[in-house]
Amino acid sequence: MSQVTNGAVMAAEAESREFLVFSLGEEEYAIDILKVQEIRGYENVTRIANAPDFIKGVTNLRGVIVPIVDLRIKFHLESVEYGGQTVVIVVNVADRVVGIVVDGVSDVMTLTPEQIKPAPEFGVTLSSDFLSGLGSLDDRMLVLVDIDKLLTSEEMALVDSTSTR
Amino acid sequence: MDIADFFDTFFEEAEELLADMEQHLLELDVDNPDGEQLNAIFRAAHSIKGGAGTFGFSVLQKTTHILENLLDHARKGELVLRADLVDTFLEAKDIMHEQLDAYRNEEAPDQEAYERICHTLQQIALDEIGQTLEAPVAAPEPVAKPEELPSNEADHSQLIVALLNVSEKDRVLLVEELEQLGDVQAQSGDEKRYEVILNGDVSADDIEAVMCFIIEPEQIEITSAGDGHSAAASDVEQNSAKNAPVPTPSAPEPVKNPPVDAKQAAASSAKPKKAAAESSSIRVSVDKVDQIINLVGELIITQSMLDQTVSDLDDQSVSNSSLQNGMSLLQRNARDLQEAVMSIRMIPMEFVFSRFPRVVRDTAGKLGKEIELVTEGKSTELDKSLVERITDPLTHLVRNSLDHGIEMPDKREALGKPRTGKLILSARHQGGNILIEVRDDGAGMDRERLLAKARENGLNVSDAMTDEEVYQLIFAPGFSTAEAVTDVSGRGVGMDVVKRNIQGMGGRVEIQSKKGEGTNTRIVLPLTLAILDGMSIKVGGETFILPLSTVLESLQPTKNDMYAMAGDDVVLKVRDEYLPVIAIHEVLDVENAITDPTQSIAVIVQGEGRRYAMLVDELIGQQQVVVKNLEDNYRKVPGISAATILGDGSVALILDITGLHRLSRVKKEAGKVVNNQPISFYKEAEPS
Numbered sequence: 001m002s003q004v005t006n007g008a009v010m011a012a013e014a015e016s017r018e019f020l021v022f023s024l025g026e027e028e029y030a031i032d033i034l035k036v037q038e039i040r041g042y043e044n045v046t047r048i049a050n051a052p053d054f055i056k057g058v059t060n061l062r063g064v065i066v067p068i069v070d071l072r073i074k075f076h077l078e079s080v081e082y083g084g085q086t087v088v089i090v091v092n093v094a095d096r097v098v099g100i101v102v103d104g105v106s107d108v109m110t111l112t113p114e115q116i117k118p119a120p121e122f123g124v125t126l127s128s129d130f131l132s133g134l135g136s137l138d139d140r141m142l143v144l145v146d147i148d149k150l151l152t153s154e155e156m157a158l159v160d161s162t163s164t165r
Numbered sequence: 166m167d168i169a170d171f172f173d174t175f176f177e178e179a180e181e182l183l184a185d186m187e188q189h190l191l192e193l194d195v196d197n198p199d200g201e202q203l204n205a206i207f208r209a210a211h212s213i214k215g216g217a218g219t220f221g222f223s224v225l226q227k228t229t230h231i232l233e234n235l236l237d238h239a240r241k242g243e244l245v246l247r248a249d250l251v252d253t254f255l256e257a258k259d260i261m262h263e264q265l266d267a268y269r270n271e272e273a274p275d276q277e278a279y280e281r282i283c284h285t286l287q288q289i290a291l292d293e294i295g296q297t298l299e300a301p302v303a304a305p306e307p308v309a310k311p312e313e314l315p316s317n318e319a320d321h322s323q324l325i326v327a328l329l330n331v332s333e334k335d336r337v338l339l340v341e342e343l344e345q346l347g348d349v350q351a352q353s354g355d356e357k358r359y360e361v362i363l364n365g366d367v368s369a370d371d372i373e374a375v376m377c378f379i380i381e382p383e384q385i386e387i388t389s390a391g392d393g394h395s396a397a398a399s400d401v402e403q404n405s406a407k408n409a410p411v412p413t414p415s416a417p418e419p420v421k422n423p424p425v426d427a428k429q430a431a432a433s434s435a436k437p438k439k440a441a442a443e444s445s446s447i448r449v450s451v452d453k454v455d456q457i458i459n460l461v462g463e464l465i466i467t468q469s470m471l472d473q474t475v476s477d478l479d480d481q482s483v484s485n486s487s488l489q490n491g492m493s494l495l496q497r498n499a500r501d502l503q504e505a506v507m508s509i510r511m512i513p514m515e516f517v518f519s520r521f522p523r524v525v526r527d528t529a530g531k532l533g534k535e536i537e538l539v540t541e542g543k544s545t546e547l548d549k550s551l552v553e554r555i556t557d558p559l560t561h562l563v564r565n566s567l568d569h570g571i572e573m574p575d576k577r578e579a580l581g582k583p584r585t586g587k588l589i590l591s592a593r594h595q596g597g598n599i600l601i602e603v604r605d606d607g608a609g610m611d612r613e614r615l616l617a618k619a620r621e622n623g624l625n626v627s628d629a630m631t632d633e634e635v636y637q638l639i640f641a642p643g644f645s646t647a648e649a650v651t652d653v654s655g656r657g658v659g660m661d662v663v664k665r666n667i668q669g670m671g672g673r674v675e676i677q678s679k680k681g682e683g684t685n686t687r688i689v690l691p692l693t694l695a696i697l698d699g700m701s702i703k704v705g706g707e708t709f710i711l712p713l714s715t716v717l718e719s720l721q722p723t724k725n726d727m728y729a730m731a732g733d734d735v736v737l738k739v740r741d742e743y744l745p746v747i748a749i750h751e752v753l754d755v756e757n758a759i760t761d762p763t764q765s766i767a768v769i770v771q772g773e774g775r776r777y778a779m780l781v782d783e784l785i786g787q788q789q790v791v792v793k794n795l796e797d798n799y800r801k802v803p804g805i806s807a808a809t810i811l812g813d814g815s816v817a818l819i820l821d822i823t824g825l826h827r828l829s830r831v832k833k834e835a836g837k838v839v840n841n842q843p844i845s846f847y848k849e850a851e852p853s
Contacts, residue, residue, distance in 0.1 A: 046816040047707065048802055049753035050828075058799060060810045063459025067799040096798045159800060 016112040019135065021142060022089060022102040025077045029102075030109065030135060030142040035091045039105055042068075042086040052157050056101065061090065067158060069151070070101040093148045098158060100147075109142070111135045116144065129153075175216045176269050177448065182209040183262050190255055195246045203240035206254075208662055210236055212557065213261070219524055219560070224274045225264045231286045232257050244293050253289060257282050327386040328359040451550045454509055458791075461503050462810060468499045507791070510550070514592040514601075515543040517556050521563060521590060528567045535574050535584055536567060541591035547599060551690060555601065558663040562603045562686050563588065565660070570607030570684050580681070582606065594714050598672075601688040610636055610678040618644065636676035640664040699790045699809070699819065702768065703783040704749045705758035710790055710809055710819045717769040717776070719784060722762050734833075737767055737778040744769065745826065748780040752804060752829045758782055772822030779825070792819065804828040 019030035040061075045068050047057040054073040058065050068088060072080045088099040119131040130150040135142035152159050186209040189202050210233040217226035232254065238244040260282045264274035328336060336359055340352060352361045475492050478485055518540045529536040547555070571577075571586030578584050589604040612635050619626045619638050626638065638644060642661040667674050672690035699710035726738045727746070736743040746767070750758030759765045759782045767778040790809035793816075795802055806821035 044815045046808075046818065048799075048805075048818070049755070050803065058795070058808060058816050060814055060816050063462045063793075063810065065793045065795060065798060065808045065810075065816055098798060157800070 016110055019109050019111055019142065019144065020089065020105065021107050021109050022087070022105045024072050024075060024103055025079065028106070028140060028142050029071075029145055030111075031089075031091070031145050031147045032132075033108060035093060035147050037090045037092050037097065040088050040090065040099075041084070042082055042088050042101055055157065059088075059099065061097065061099070064097060066090065066097050066099050068099040068101060069156065069158065072101065072103065074156075091147055091151070093151045094159070096151075096159075098151050100151075109135070109137060111137070111142075111144075119144075172220060172269075173446070175220055176265060179213050179216060179265055180262075182213050183258055183265070185209050187255065187258055190251055190258065193246070193251060195248050195251060198239070198246055200240065203236065207233065207236040207240050211662075215557075215560065215564075219520075219527065220268075221527075222264070222268050224276075224279050225261060225268065228257065228261055228264065228279060228282060231283055231290075232261075235286055235290055238290075238294055244289075250289060250293075253285055257286060324363045324387055326361045326363055327354075328361070329386065454506075458506050458510070461499075461506050462791075465499050465503055465812075468495055472496060510548050511546045512549050512552050513543060514545045514547055514552070517547075517552055517559060518543055518590055518592075520556070521560075524560060524563060525567065525588060528564055532568060533573065534567065534571055534586060536571060536586045536588055539587065539589045541589065542593045545592040545594065545599065547592070547690075551599075554666055555688070555690070558666045558688070559590075559601065559603065561660065561663045562688075563590070566603055566605040566607065566684065566686070570605040570609075572608050594712070595689075599690045601690065602685055603688075604683065604685045606683040609680040609682055609684055610639075610676070611680060615639065632678070633676065636678055639676075640674065698787065700768075700787055701785040701811075701817070702749075702781040703785055704753070704781050705755035707755055708785065708811065708815075708817045709749070709781075710817050711768065711770065711779075711822075712806075712819065713787060715770045715772055715822050717771055719766050719768045722765075722767045722778070722780075724763055727762055735762075739769060739778065742776070744776050744778040746778045746780060747825055747829050749820075749825070750780070750782075752825055752832060770822050772826070775823075775826075777822060777826055779822075790817075790819070803831075 018033040020033045020036050021028055021030045023029070043059075045057040045059045048055060048067075051057075054070050056068040056070050058067050060066075070080065082101075085104055086101060087103075087105050088101055089105065090097060090099045115137060116133040116135055119128045119133050121128050130146050130153065132144045132146040135144050150156065186206050189206045189209075193199070193202055193206075210229050214226055214229040214233055217223075217229060235244060235254075239246055244250075260275075260278045263278065267274040340349065340361060349361055349363055352359070354360045472492055475485075475489055478488075521540070522538055525536055525538045566588055571588065572580070572582075574584040577586065587606045589602070591600075591602045591604070593600055612632060615635050615638050616626055616628065616630075619641070622641070622644060624638065624641055624644070626635075640660050640663065644660065664674055667688055667690070672688060675687040675689065676684065677687070678684040698713040700713050700716050702709050702711055720739070722737055728736050728738065728743070730736055735746040737746050738744075746762070748760075748762070748765075749755065750760065762780055765780045765782055766784060768781055768784070770777055770779055790811075792807045793809055795805065795808050795818075802818075804821055804825040804827075805818045806824065807819045808816050809819060811817050
């Protein structure tokens, strides 16, 4: 019951939105398409020493130095391989450009507010703070990631917490 | 380079500042003014005044000065704003703009408008806050005979300055100020009336300008010795004479326009030359230039990729040879384009430094000091955006040094120093930064005085503060230890702006000072977009860049030269010197690197005055690289100062020598740092 009311509240707040759906292993995730700048292959990444293992390094995106984060490592997926299919989604968050490595990009989905369910409390690896909900589409479930919150969070170590910017 | 080269820069800057000022004035909510906005308007006026003073545009300088005074009162809340006051300020801004145009066209600014606006502004000061600011201008009794002007000041070679109802404490300060203006012949009197006889080439106006910030103008009476008539009357008379046509270097001839309608006069004189004044340069936003630089970089990379493909073709047929010709042409054009684009941004520090001889000369002349200016590192190249933004803060710092730092020649002699003070401006690359220093051999800073002043201003200070912290106090808004506000400095706005500007560039200001020996103000700017001469090295399969300026030599270490020290430390003996060894593959966890030191190459580097031996696999060569900031999209990385993009489009990291050394120490202390504890590690490694 309470879920229904929550859903109704969210419906009042949001119109239907478009999401980019990508896969990590067997799971399907989605992020707000307005955050996505471009999609490119995984190549030419320069390793950064002493960085967390999910930060693969930095790459040159038309003259801009962009850090590359592998969400598969961050989410503790078992198989992490880099091949021709490995895709980097370049996103714009908090005035920064960041690339995230995923197993594949499937499609762009429009979700109506009714299709977005609140995320349950779970997960040590992925705190529900970083989720904007769960999308249900027929029999598929999409994990809607709040990419802003996730990438600027302390545990991602992407942003200088001490910086004066 | 000639000072005239900077006129255009000043005109453009002043125009922007005026536009800013107008916008802020228009947005200002008179009933509930925003303090920050008032500050912004005030700062714009202050900056224009400073620039106008530097270039000798005295009419503009004086107009701005009066306006600035009013704005100062407004931002302190002593002047209650009304819509009609804002209108007057806007009008003043328009007149300043006309004056600016006049100077740009090398004409004399409109005297009529100048006097009218000065009069109006002073009237406001008088009506609203009950004080005269500089001196009342007599009603547009315009265009006095020019020959009267310069000599007028000299006529009053002896003045009697009477201070009425001035406390002893203030009096001492005032007399000190007077001593700076001229020779104090005699002084006597009591609190009610204290007379100082002053010899020198000073006008009553100057004296008032100096004093009116300490005491009210009514408390000063200035009489020229030998003519006995009433103080107040002579006051006005002198001022009206002084405020009449002011001779300027660029406009020595008197204004010809008869006193018609001021506005009309301004319009008619400004119009015909407008077209000629169109500037031959355009201002482009730095973002656009950056974008072009990035795109050209991509173009070069695409071109070398194509080049590779074409050279792989074995078929030497005719169609291929024309393709190859086309490719080599493309290559040349692309390189030329890149060079041309890069040159837009990079200019040597000389561009900044060359405006200082004039600044120093003028300021020193005004203050009666003897100063020798030395510049070092003029060829240090700096990004244009940084050059533009460093000029103003640097001017403030130089003036500050001249005004507060270097003592009067007589005092210097008494202290056993040479009469001529020395001011050194230097620029150089250091670590991942550009270091610009303003050094003087003056009085240095007085810790106690700064602390006392800070307490007076209600700042939170304690005696336990370090010297560096105490010196930083001068950057607090509104902080000034100068007892009087002069044309040169002392209003406390400068230093606050200096710090703001430098922080805005991602830099910092440090002050080193020794009482009696001088002050060294160091501006440390990040290298963003500066070009770096680098030495590329290889470790394992990875390429890194060492700043060439840090590299002293390289050699192949032998077993006999390596000594183990307590723990894991290793030192390398190079010509009787033991240097700490930093193995890059250990510090940066590079795999597949050469681990046997005798098989690797030791590069001797110097950072912050210390030398280290860095073990690398291979030296690749020297090249110029464009420095890219890592912090834009990522964060500070210990041991890495920045990144760059290599010819093949990949990213190479630029090493920070001292950072690497610190990192290797931290690593050794922590044992092998495990990758999944990065956050605590980062915190330890980050410099405060």
